[in-house]
Amino acid sequence: MTPATISNLISELLDETLVMEKGNLEEDRRRAGRKSVALAFHPNACNTLAVHMNAREVQIGLANIHGTVQTLRRYEISLESGQSAFIERLISEIDACIAESEEVTIAAIGLGLVGLVHFESGTYLSKDHLGWKDVPLAALLRERLGLPVYIDNNIRTMTMGEKMFGAGRTLTDFLLIYIGPGIGSGLVIGDRLYRGGSTGAGEFGHMTYNPDGPICHCGNRGCLERYTSLTAIASELDALDEEELLNRVRQSDRQAHEAVSRAGRRIGTVLASYLNMFHVPKVMVAGPLAEEGSPLLEEIRRELYDRSYLARRERVEVAASELGENIGLIGAAALAQWNEVFEHRRLG
Known part of the structure; x- marks a missing residue:
């Protein structure tokens, strides 16, 4: 691409508040023309709702494109209470968090879940010892919440968090x-x-x-x-x-x-x-x-x-x-950002 094409593209990104200028760059040698300008993602360029589930509780948070998370709520779960009850409580809690964050535009939702997940189809796989069946959870949440949804195993989402925001960069x-x-x-x-x-x-x-x-x-x-x-x-x-x-x-x-x-x-x-x-x-x-x-x-x-x-x-x-105790939420946010923003994949 020519310098003019790059400048035009950057102008569009600035107009859409996807990136922001961070000041002039220090350069090793002087040259003619405008000084080089450092760019960074705008903190509000892409907000995602992150849901992390471990063996005992569900955490829900709001994350920006830098992986900074704000915990909105957490609640204890009992998987023995039944699959339908678990899903309805999950939808209710996510819906409440979206309502509380009405001033923020949410691009997508990422969920890191305990157990086996079929990522491509967005299916939360059966837990035979609990009597749970396969459930197309991503599609169900998309329909109920009206937002793009991505689900994966919670440790794999943590790994994605390390890749995007931790030492794995x-x-x-x-x-x-x-x-x-x-x-x-x-x-x-x-x-x-x-x-x-x-x-x-x-x-x-x-x-x-x-x-x-x-x-x-x-x-x-x-x-x-x-x-x-x-x-x-x-x-x-x-x-x-x-x-x-x-x-x-x-x-x-x-x-x-x-x-x-x-x-x-x-x-x-x-x-x-x-x-x-x-x-x-x-x-x-x-x-x-x-x-x-x-x-x-x-x-x-x-x-x-x-x-x-x-x-x-x-x-x-x-x-x-390096991600500390918020690694679960950071990972769930990374899952949503990577697939919705950087790859723009629509699954399910």
Whole structure:
């Protein structure tokens, strides 16, 4: 494109308040003509409604194009209450948030959901142990709310958040592992989120750690999640709940420290096998226990480097996610922005 064409396009973007000028750029050498002007996305260029679901609650927030989120509401859920009740409550809460944000133009809605999701069709897949059936959730929400809707597994949306707004911005390949009540992962290859088959990929927590271990709800035995999730560690310590576990870790309780260290070693063992098969230069770890200097990260690194020849030869960086406790909402916003604005995909 010619400089004039570029200038015309930028003028249109400025007129539509999609971008804004940030002042003149400092240049290494003087040249004739107008000084170069720095541009940035306008904070109000694209607002999305982000919905993040974990095992116990749903969070809903408003996010701008920079990934800055404002939490609007959160509510506890009981999946055992039934699929229809869950969906109606979800629609009601989202609708209320849209009404509260009437002065803001919302471009799309992104949902990160626990469990299996068929991204292309927007289908939330069945949960046999709860008696749930497949439901075309994205299409249902689009019809009821009148906005573009994108849904995916919540850990894959977190991974997309890392790619757009976190340390993954400068990486073409990386792995994200999230450690919460369960364990999941997301993989970026060649700057693209890898989904695998129709139900996606990334069930890191359901890789086998001990073939003779306890039965998991997925039907397998000895899944990593049964040994290293927050739920598993709390149970090992006879803690009342995960909050007690986290409090004991913050208070440097010796038994809690040892339990978290064991979890790190177990994760590092499985991660070494993963990276021997598929090498990435960086692994980001997210969740309440994933802080730099924590025994969890230290033991993951130690076990990985002890067990993986490839990780020693071509160093793999293991680091805490930069997105903090809002990673779920940031990820859901990234899902909506990437598909509605940057790729402009209409699915379902």
